[in-house]
Amino acid sequence: MVEKQEGAVVVINMKKYFSLLLICSLTIGFCHAQTTTKTKTQSSYKKKILETTEVDFLMSYYTQKGDHAAVTGGIGNEKLTDITPTLIVAIPLNYNDILTVDVGVSAYTSASSSNLDPFDSSGASSGDDDDDDYDNDRRGLASTVTGSPWVESSGASRQDLWTSINGSYSHSSDDRNSIWTANIGFANEYDYSSIGFGGGFTKLFNEKNTELGIKGQVYIDAWKPKYPTELDSYLEAGQNLDNGFFADIDILNQQGVIIDKNGSDVWSPIQSSLITNKSRNSYSISFSFSQILSKNAQFAVFMDIIQQKGWLANPMQRIYFGDRENYYVGNASSISNYTSPENRDVFQLADDIERLPDSRIKIPIGARFNYFINENLTLRTYYRYYFDDWGMRSHTASFELPIKFAAGKFTLTPNYRFYNQNAIDYFAAYESHSSTSEFYTSDNDLSKYNSHQYGLGFKYTDIFTKLKIFKLGLKSMNLRYSYYNRSDGLKSGIISAGFKFIMD
Numbered sequence: 001m002v003e004k005q006e007g008a009v010v011v012i013n014m015k016k017y018f019s020l021l022l023i024c025s026l027t028i029g030f031c032h033a034q035t036t037t038k039t040k041t042q043s044s045y046k047k048k049i050l051e052t053t054e055v056d057f058l059m060s061y062y063t064q065k066g067d068h069a070a071v072t073g074g075i076g077n078e079k080l081t082d083i084t085p086t087l088i089v090a091i092p093l094n095y096n097d098i099l100t101v102d103v104g105v106s107a108y109t110s111a112s113s114s115n116l117d118p119f120d121s122s123g124a125s126s127g128d129d130d131d132d133d134y135d136n137d138r139r140g141l142a143s144t145v146t147g148s149p150w151v152e153s154s155g156a157s158r159q160d161l162w163t164s165i166n167g168s169y170s171h172s173s174d175d176r177n178s179i180w181t182a183n184i185g186f187a188n189e190y191d192y193s194s195i196g197f198g199g200g201f202t203k204l205f206n207e208k209n210t211e212l213g214i215k216g217q218v219y220i221d222a223w224k225p226k227y228p229t230e231l232d233s234y235l236e237a238g239q240n241l242d243n244g245f246f247a248d249i250d251i252l253n254q255q256g257v258i259i260d261k262n263g264s265d266v267w268s269p270i271q272s273s274l275i276t277n278k279s280r281n282s283y284s285i286s287f288s289f290s291q292i293l294s295k296n297a298q299f300a301v302f303m304d305i306i307q308q309k310g311w312l313a314n315p316m317q318r319i320y321f322g323d324r325e326n327y328y329v330g331n332a333s334s335i336s337n338y339t340s341p342e343n344r345d346v347f348q349l350a351d352d353i354e355r356l357p358d359s360r361i362k363i364p365i366g367a368r369f370n371y372f373i374n375e376n377l378t379l380r381t382y383y384r385y386y387f388d389d390w391g392m393r394s395h396t397a398s399f400e401l402p403i404k405f406a407a408g409k410f411t412l413t414p415n416y417r418f419y420n421q422n423a424i425d426y427f428a429a430y431e432s433h434s435s436t437s438e439f440y441t442s443d444n445d446l447s448k449y450n451s452h453q454y455g456l457g458f459k460y461t462d463i464f465t466k467l468k469i470f471k472l473g474l475k476s477m478n479l480r481y482s483y484y485n486r487s488d489g490l491k492s493g494i495i496s497a498g499f500k501f502i503m504d
Contacts (some may be wrong), residue, residue, distance in 0.1 A: 032068030038174075040304075047094050049172050055472060056088040064484075066494035067341065067445075069112030069149060071228075073318040073350065074430035076115065076149030078490065082108035083328040098170045102185075104158050106162040114158035116316050117229035118147030118347045119329065140404060145249050146330040147347030151395050158314070162189040177204045181215070190276040191316070200286075213288040221280040225315040230329075230349045249329060251349070256332030267327035270352045270435055275424070277358065278387060280310035287353065296372045306362040317443060318350035321435040339430070354441045362388040366396075376404045386421075394421035400457075413457035415482075420450035444488050455482035465502050472501035 015229070026112040035358035047394040093099055152158065166185030179202040182221070187194045200215030237244030241251070241261040250258045251267055259265050283306070290300040320326070328335055330346030337343045366384035373379060380400040387393050398417035404410070424446045426439040433440045456478040465473025485491050 005436070016105070017491045046095050046174065048092055049170070050090060050092040050098050050357045052092065054090045054475070054499040055503065056086075056090075056498060057501075058084075058086040058088070058496065058498045060084045060494055060496035062494040065484075066488070066490035068488055068490070070314070070317040070354070070443035070445070071112045072115050072118070073148035073320045073348070074444065076336040077111040079111040079152070080108060082106055084230055096174070096229060100168045100170070102166040102168075103163075104164045108162075109157070109159045111158075113153040113160070113316065115147070115149060116153075116157040118149070118151070118153050119145050119229065120153050144346040148330070148334075148344050149347065149500045150342075151344055157190065160190040162187065164188075177208070178202070178492065179204075191224050192221065192369065193224065194219055196220075201327065209292040211288070211290040213286075213290075215286040215288075217282075217284045217286075219282040221282070221310070223275060223278045223280060223311055223315065225275045225344045226319050227315055227349050227353065229276055231274065231353065234269060234276070235272065236346070240269065242268065243339075252328045252330075252332050252335065253348075254326045254335065254448075255329075256335050256463060259327070265325070267325075267349050269350065270321070270324070274353060275311055276316045277311045280308070280312060282306060282308045292310055298370045300368045301366070302366045302368075304363065308360045308362070310358060312358060312360055313352050313354040313441065314443070315357040317353045317354040317441070319440050319442060320348065320458060321351045321433050322431045323435050324351055351435070352440075354443065356439050356441060357390070360388055360390055362386070372414040375408075378402050388424075390446075391425035392421055394419065398453075409461055411459040411461070413455075413456075413459070413480075415455045415457065417453040417455075418450070419453075421448065423448040444490070447488065449487045451484060451486040453482055453484045455480060457481075468504075469501070471504045473504060476503050 010486040024227045060083070062080075062082040063083070064078060064080045067076065068074055069076035069078045084104065086102065088100065088102045090098055090100045096262065147153065164185060164187035164279040166183060168183035169180060171180045180199070181201075182197075182199040184197040185195070187196075195217040198215060198217035200213060202211060204211050233245035234241070235400045237246065241247075246261070251261065253259050253265060258269070284304055286298065286304045287300065288302040290298065292298050327339075327349045328346050329349065332346070334343045334346040337347060338348060364384050364386040365381065368383075369381045372378045378401070380402070382396070385394070386396070396417065396419045398415065400413050400415040402411050402413045405412070424441070426437075426441050428440065428442060428447045429447075430442055433442070457478065459479075460477045462474060462476070465475050467474040476499075479494045479496075481493070483491075483493050
């Protein structure tokens with residue numbers, strides 16, 4: 001639902017993928033169940049859609065490392081960790097209706113996001129705060145103020161807590177051939193909030209062998225913008241380098257010489273305004289078609305049309321232009337080594353923040369084919385093609401091979417995913433943009449790259465729920481690990497666990 005800042009951008013993208021992977025797995029399992037479960041006609045009684053309350057507890061731990069942090073202009077430390085506990089409760093309201101409540105928390109620590117203020121060693125933050133105490137605290141400290149895109153700062157943006165709550169309602173017709181759904185949710189974090197709502201309709205035909213679905217979703221989001229501290233402080237001081245944060249801090253040019261703040265060789269950002277529109281709204285409509293081809297095979301196709309409007313760039317992310325002079329704060333002798341992780345004590349002042357068009361249309365088209373080989377082995381395959389009006393094109397392909405053993409109580413699932421994309425029209429690496437451009441980003445998530453992901457899942461199923469915790473019986477337990485390797489050097493790993501309980 002929410003797009004986080006980089007450091008966090010990578011996390012939310014990865015989390016979205018793993019969430020999608022889980023949802024796809026559940027959907028596939030549901031479709032396969034249709035092929036193996038006889039439908040009951042509505043004769044003497046009507047079977048409940050959900051017999052009793054189900055409780056899912058999910059937990060994941062994610063870690064990554066890389067050297068293309070967008071907060072520091074496309075270079076820098078991308079080390080990040082994230083812990084995400086989630087609780088999902090599905091409640092049968094009657095024979096036909098189910099209410100589901102989903103509450104989640106994501107607590108992360110990000111080296112790249114911490115460098116929103118790379119000069120901070122006190123825990124203060126930049127942003128919309130007009131308090132001058134922070135700037136005054138630094139006066140007289142010119143010789144000790146340093147920073148580096150490779151060193152984690154201790155500012156407030158170093159860590160964040162993303163929280164969300166979502167509710168959904170599902171109603172099935174008496175013959176179980178029509179399903180209506182509605183949902184609403186809210187999410188909030190350090191610099192962003194989101195409200196989402198939507199609904200859908202699914203129709204089953206041909207003795208439930210054919211399924212058509214349509215769904216609409218709206219997200220009404222708002223930035224609570226936080227900016228690179230040098231840009232924010234400069235504008236708060238009335239664009240005067242003798243006031244505020246810069247008053248007693250030396251600024252160095254490319255040769256490491258201290259500049260005259262009132263001379264002609266002086267640093268200033270290219271624009272005198274930052275974020276001009278705090279809204280970021282998304283509207284989507286989704287179509288799906290699923291067909292059971294035989295007792296062993298199932299096929300599905302789907303397409304989404306998504307429109308985003310508002311401030312679609314990230315105000316935390318710096319831009320450096322190749323055709324402008326460079327200026328720094330910190331140790332002059334480290335300037336020549338700026339782009340190396342060995343640089344620990346000098347930081348380049350930004351030319352601007354990321355700026356992108358205020359609208360975007362995204363269209364993913366995908367297909368899924370699953371084949372039931374035998375009682376112990378199933379092949380699940382997936383392909384998606386994506387394109388948008390920012391010039392991005394991407395391909396995703398994946399497969400899973402669930403292997404059941406011990407009379408179906410245990411399932412081992414090796415899986416693999418390949419992904420590649422080209423860069424959007426507005427991407428360029430650190431110091432490669434032209435200052436005459438209207439739009440620009442150095443976020444490597446929008447660059448050209450390919451990636452490989454390797455995973456292994458383990459599932460234990462107890463249909464009789466013999467293990468009891470208070471009034472909850474354990475129905476299943478999932479454990480999954482995935483390793484992700486991207487061609488630009490980003491590497492990550494995630495371990496997740498899920499427990500499904502049934503209330504007696």
